[in-house]
Amino acid sequence: MSANKRLFATAAMVASVAVAGVLGTAPTASAASIPMVEAQATYIYLYEHDDYKGGSWRTSGSDRNLSGNCWSGSGCRSVNDNASSMKNQKPNNASFYEHAEYGGASYYAQKNSSDKDLTDNGFDNRISSIRVW
Ligand SMILES: [Ca+2]
Ligand SMILES: [Ca+2]
Numbered sequence: 001m002s003a004n005k006r007l008f009a010t011a012a013m014v015a016s017v018a019v020a021g022v023l024g025t026a027p028t029a030s031a032a033s034i035p036m037v038e039a040q041a042t043y044i045y046l047y048e049h050d051d052y053k054g055g056s057w058r059t060s061g062s063d064r065n066l067s068g069n070c071w072s073g074s075g076c077r078s079v080n081d082n083a084s085s086m087k088n089q090k091p092n093n094a095s096f097y098e099h100a101e102y103g104g105a106s107y108y109a110q111k112n113s114s115d116k117d118l119t120d121n122g123f124d125n126r127i128s129s130i131r132v133w
């Protein structure tokens with residue numbers, strides 16, 4: 001019986017510590033008011049070469065025309081028709097299209113997936129637009 005009481009007392013202590021912990025974080029609760037888009041930004045990455053090498057470029061949403069987008073690094077090597085590998089780190093599926101405006105053949109990139117070589121998908125150096133679903 002006294003053992004049960006001790007157990008209860010311990011549980012109550014743990015509970016109060018937990019409450020204190022929650023209250024302790026209250027001053028930073030304003031962080032929760034940051035828009036979710038900002039706080040949980042995720043991206044789809046395209047890479048200039050196989051194996052995620054060369055320049056990279058990322059987008060958080062759909063892009064109807066990759067023309068004018070440049071790989072990271074010096075100069076402006078065009079992303080359009082030049083992506084050779086990709087990582088989709090978003091919690092959304094995405095489609096890559098052969099042409100701008102989501103036209104032509106498409107490649108389906110599941111959420112949280114990656115592909116180190118788009119050649120075997122017939123999509124090496126072809127992507128011209130991206131739609132995030
Ligand atoms: Ca390429
Ligand atoms: Ca592939």
Ligand SMILES: [Ca+2]
Pocket residue numbers: 080081097098099100125126127128
């Ligand atoms: Ca293309």
